[in-house]
Amino acid sequence: MNLIKNTLNRQIPEGYTPFQGANNLIKTNERKIIDEVIIGGGNKPVESDIASVFDKLDIKDGMTLSFHHHLRNGDAVLNLVLMEIKKRKLKHITLAPSAIFPVHEPMVPLIKNQSITKIYTNYINGPVAKAIEEGHLKELLVMDTHGGRARAIESGELTIDVAFIATPAVDHAGHGNGIEGPSQCGTLGYAIPDLLYAKHKVLVTDHIVDRVKKVDIDGRYVDMILHIPSIGDPEGIKSGTTKPTRDPIQLKIAKNTARLIEELGLIKPHFNFQCGAGGTSLAVAEALKQRMTANKIKGDFASGGITSFLVDMHEKGLFEKLYDVQCFDLEAIKSYQRNKHHLMISASEYGNPYAKPIVNDLDVVVLGATEIDLDFNVNVTTDSFGHLIGGSGGHADTAFGAKVTIITTNLMKSRLSMVKSSVKTITTPGESVDILVTERGIAINPKRQDLINKLKDSKLEITTIDELMKRAHHITGEPKMIPSSDKIIGLIRYRDGSIIDSLYQL
Amino acid sequence: MTRSLLFIPANTPAMIQNADIFEADAIIFDLEDAIHPLEKDAARILLKEYFKTNPHLNIDVIIRINDVSSPYFLSDIKHIMKWPVQGIMLPKASIASVEELDQLLSKYEKRKKNHEPLWIIPIIEQARSLFEVHTIASHVRVKALLLGGEDLATDLEVERTQDGEEILLARQLVIYAAKAYGKEAIDTPFTHVDNAEGLISDAKHAKRLGMTGKACIHPIQIDTINELFSPTQEQIDYAKKIVLAEEQASGKGAFSVDGKMIDKPIIMRAKKLLEKVTK
Numbered sequence A: 001m002n003l004i005k006n007t008l009n010r011q012i013p014e015g016y017t018p019f020q021g022a023n024n025l026i027k028t029n030e031r032k033i034i035d036e037v038i039i040g041g042g043n044k045p046v047e048s049d050i051a052s053v054f055d056k057l058d059i060k061d062g063m064t065l066s067f068h069h070h071l072r073n074g075d076a077v078l079n080l081v082l083m084e085i086k087k088r089k090l091k092h093i094t095l096a097p098s099a100i101f102p103v104h105e106p107m108v109p110l111i112k113n114q115s116i117t118k119i120y121t122n123y124i125n126g127p128v129a130k131a132i133e134e135g136h137l138k139e140l141l142v143m144d145t146h147g148g149r150a151r152a153i154e155s156g157e158l159t160i161d162v163a164f165i166a167t168p169a170v171d172h173a174g175h176g177n178g179i180e181g182p183s184q185c186g187t188l189g190y191a192i193p194d195l196l197y198a199k200h201k202v203l204v205t206d207h208i209v210d211r212v213k214k215v216d217i218d219g220r221y222v223d224m225i226l227h228i229p230s231i232g233d234p235e236g237i238k239s240g241t242t243k244p245t246r247d248p249i250q251l252k253i254a255k256n257t258a259r260l261i262e263e264l265g266l267i268k269p270h271f272n273f274q275c276g277a278g279g280t281s282l283a284v285a286e287a288l289k290q291r292m293t294a295n296k297i298k299g300d301f302a303s304g305g306i307t308s309f310l311v312d313m314h315e316k317g318l319f320e321k322l323y324d325v326q327c328f329d330l331e332a333i334k335s336y337q338r339n340k341h342h343l344m345i346s347a348s349e350y351g352n353p354y355a356k357p358i359v360n361d362l363d364v365v366v367l368g369a370t371e372i373d374l375d376f377n378v379n380v381t382t383d384s385f386g387h388l389i390g391g392s393g394g395h396a397d398t399a400f401g402a403k404v405t406i407i408t409t410n411l412m413k414s415r416l417s418m419v420k421s422s423v424k425t426i427t428t429p430g431e432s433v434d435i436l437v438t439e440r441g442i443a444i445n446p447k448r449q450d451l452i453n454k455l456k457d458s459k460l461e462i463t464t465i466d467e468l469m470k471r472a473h474h475i476t477g478e479p480k481m482i483p484s485s486d487k488i489i490g491l492i493r494y495r496d497g498s499i500i501d502s503l504y505q506l
Numbered sequence B: 001m002t003r004s005l006l007f008i009p010a011n012t013p014a015m016i017q018n019a020d021i022f023e024a025d026a027i028i029f030d031l032e033d034a035i036h037p038l039e040k041d042a043a044r045i046l047l048k049e050y051f052k053t054n055p056h057l058n059i060d061v062i063i064r065i066n067d068v069s070s071p072y073f074l075s076d077i078k079h080i081m082k083w084p085v086q087g088i089m090l091p092k093a094s095i096a097s098v099e100e101l102d103q104l105l106s107k108y109e110k111r112k113k114n115h116e117p118l119w120i121i122p123i124i125e126q127a128r129s130l131f132e133v134h135t136i137a138s139h140v141r142v143k144a145l146l147l148g149g150e151d152l153a154t155d156l157e158v159e160r161t162q163d164g165e166e167i168l169l170a171r172q173l174v175i176y177a178a179k180a181y182g183k184e185a186i187d188t189p190f191t192h193v194d195n196a197e198g199l200i201s202d203a204k205h206a207k208r209l210g211m212t213g214k215a216c217i218h219p220i221q222i223d224t225i226n227e228l229f230s231p232t233q234e235q236i237d238y239a240k241k242i243v244l245a246e247e248q249a250s251g252k253g254a255f256s257v258d259g260k261m262i263d264k265p266i267i268m269r270a271k272k273l274l275e276k277v278t279k
Helices: A024-028 A050-056 A077-088 A107-112 A127-133 A146-154 A189-197 A248-263 A279-294 A308-315 A330-338 A347-351 A395-401 A449-454 A465-476 B013-017 B037-053 B073-080 B095-111 B127-131 B133-138 B149-156 B165-180 B196-209 B219-228 B233-248 B264-278
Strands: A003-005 A011-013 A064-067 A093-097 A116-121 A141-143 A162-166 A169-171 A200-205 A224-227 A272-275 A299-306 A319-327 A342-344 A364-367 A371-373 A404-408 A435-438 A441-444 A488-493 A499-504 B004-009 B026-030 B060-064 B087-090 B119-124 B144-147 B184-187 B213-216 B255-257 B260-262
Touching (some): A064 A077, A077 A162, A107 A116, A107 A127, A127 A488, A146 A189, A146 A395, A189 A347, A248 A279, A279 A308, A279 A364, A279 A404, A299 A330, A308 A319, A364 A395, A441 A465, B004 B219, B013 B037, B060 B119, B073 B095, B087 B095, B095 B133, B119 B127, B144 B165, B165 B184, B165 B196, B184 B196, B196 B219, B233 B260
Parallel strands (some): A064 A093, A093 A116, A200 A224, A272 A299, A319 A342, B004 B026
Antiparallel strands (some): A435 A441, A488 A499
16 A cells, blocks of 8 residues: 655655645635435335345445434444345445444454445444554545535435445335434434435334424435334433533533633624533533623523433523534433424535535634644544544544644543644644643633734733643653554544545554 | 631541642641641651642641640651641640741751741640740741631530530630731631531521631531632722722822721732632
8 A cells, every 4th residue: 555645744655636625625715516426205015024124225346325423332223234234145235334333343253354344433332442543444434524424415425325224213105303203313413414415214103193293304305114122222322411510520520611701802702602412612601601690691502412401502592593413412302392393404505615604604613632732733633542532523624724722631641642743643633622621721822813912911821832742751651652553444534635644543 | 817727637638638628728738636646647648648749739728737745746847848738737726836837947947948937827725825825926936816716625624515605715815816917817617517508507606706717527517618708899899999009100109099098018918818709
């Protein structure tokens, strides 16, 4: 495999488009959209076993099958399809699930026996990640952003033969939503590109009704319905942490982040905000909530994965709208049912760089990092050893779109500095990252001189990212570089389709 | 002015490492109750290593030692004399134990010529200590008194309640003794870490009685304590007046503000107060 370097000096295989800057390709390239695949109206055939679906759609060797991840670690749909692949001894299947969780362990033997030879996804952890990092996937793993996946699908770059769309409630016309039935997961934003552009679409459900209360999946795009006893485990469908942290270090980071946002003058009427669902992000939201309430500030929207916390802010009138690509908890699901300004957005509307996405209207986004380097490049895909532990999701999309992108992280975790001279894997380019907030100081990207000027009289401890690394190394000592193998097993694809970094076999 | 003092068990590396980031006015590394007898040595070694890496902390550092009758007392003091700390917190304090500690410290300080005198913060946590608390407060090395509510309740054989009725008299005796000798009166920690409202109520009560600060056992309590024990706007304005008057009177000796003569300690207090406010 011949290698070339991109503008971030990362090696990538020849034949792929190298990353050339966060906005260069988007500025120059036209949006490419293939025709939507509309099947038509009327009642849809209902199948009761996966084998019939495979027979009727003639699913065979070499096809590409897609899935969404709204059922998270409770998902039973992808595993159902895997079992059928196994039974039929299909080969060279490409999978395109928007995320892969530990529950998808049954994929591992199918990767090892080359039934599955290529995977596109936005996030991966657990046994499948381990099998891939050990080099068992025949072709390269491609890791997209949420917006980038939508772009790849609508442009025809990622051609999907059959999309299996887990849908908690479906009616006979093939309309569906995620807010009824025993396996509710809320909005279904990540499934929409698959619904529009896959050659065939199968709604997989455990709950058929005469008429769905809300149409989030339009039946005109649907080929058939697969009715099975259960599409998922409700316990696994729930996201992890959706409460503000109680950890004192993270609370300090959150407090200083909120103060920083205030000092930058960003908490003002009509401002737009996004944060993650992790404990620190929610603690930032809580601190913002107090400031907005005290100063009677009303923002226009909060977006992204929606939690009960953001629902509360919306219902208290602190944000006019919630733009929801996925619900993180039961309260968010209920809010989507009852609040008319709690709106579902598709992955494309959320982050597709060519679709004037919501992320471009963000004033502030608060994101995490597993590592950040002296150029502000952020890794949320691997740990320092190169183990796959996540992926961009909307990280690179929101970092690019928001006027101010703030990364929050403990400066040290498990006796290691989180600021590195160079991150193991680049998920989000440093040019999209403006500020790093840690418990031992705040560093501003030198490219944002405007922010540095605004904060020149701040009482917050503003320093440089080099100084933060020095402070961490003073305590932890300077770690040795961890060597990688030379064998590339995957690619990190930036939202514009270029390759920002490679993943290496462990 | 010490508003908040954070207890940190000296055998927990993660907490020690982050001791200086929580914005407490002082940290108390605990060698006493939080440390199992089998871990006393390990805790001292851990602190020794910590101070090697962090010889200049921008915060007051206090060590809670084991009491004078314990087998660990002398070893604690020997170690502390080599560490960059400002004070010693003495459990189960009595005038006799304060004097014993003072003599020992004086002996060590005499040997090490440039050693700044260490303060003592006696913990008033026994019924009999309350009968000599004013003498304890009068000791020149004593910077502040800390009320130890939990041990005191044990000594009194009463239940320690959240409203603190059982330690009301003790609080007042500590406050009166401290005020009588110009020392700080530090309130007992509020041990219900998850009860934020309870902390506010307890701290407000202590402040109303005259406590000048409060110890705490979890970093999550610090912001509340700092806020509640911060000076009033009136105090801040007065301190600003003093500092301004000092600048204008530069080199002219004594001066007055609002008819009151101002000397060096008052200027220092004003500056320190403003420093705390701007933190």
